[in-house]
Amino acid sequence: DAGVTQSPTHLIKTRGQQVTLRCSPKSGHDTVSWYQQALGQGPQFIFQYYEEEERQRGNFPDRFSGHQFPNYSSELNVNALLLGDSALYLCASSPTSGTNTGELFFGEGSRLTVL
Amino acid sequence: AQSVTQLDSHVSVSEGTPVLLRCNYSSSYSPSLFWYVQHPNKGLQLLLKYTSAATLVKGINGFEAEFKKSETSFHLTKPSAHMSDAAEYFCVVSGVPYSSASKIIFGSGTRLSIRP
DSSP: OOOOEEEOSEEEEOTTOOEEEEEEOOTTOOEEEEEEEOTTSOOEEEEEEETTEEEEEOSOOTTEEEEEOTTSOEEEEEOSOOGGGOEEEEEEEESSTTOOOSOOEEOOOEEEEEO | OOEEEESOSEEEEETTSOEEEOEEEEOSSOOEEEEEEEOTTSOEEEEEEESSSOSEEEOGGGOEEEEETTTTEEEEEESSOOGGGOEEEEEEEEOSTTOOGGGOEEOOOEEEEEEO
């Protein structure tokens, strides 16, 4: 049973560019959340997708957007990259059909470096 | 409002000695509480969870945590540290079941180092 998979694992971009990160949830999970983890900090909630819609959003600007596909996989897009967007981006899935118990299954993350 | 405070940013213990990682929380509701572990360059893995059942919760790899409502604490312990326990540990608070995803709050983390 495959867990949460994310791609790419590492990438380097320059300021102003755009990036797309991808996530496949654990089998049987239909809810995907995205987190940003800056170096030395805990994960910060970006948004959550369920039934192909953004259901909840954290305190992130509109440059951060996402999508969920009918097979429950998800993408995170970041436009107009800033140096401060350098971080580990974590995808977490849950089997909670849009509800949130706090029990999350994480991928290994995509490490984004912005130069 | 909910918040979580991990009282130590770094804890260092010798192999074979006890581990104590401290976490205090604040919640307007009866909280659910979790500990996650993150090994270097890896994602987070659930260690254990408290969801209003037994106050002493047992997790994977010999870890335990005790929910103390009077002290608003949920400290993580292990009787005997192993080298493989070296990692970052996150305490997480969530509101009542079915709460908003944005109300799942992660602490800032405690880095656990193990001395040979």
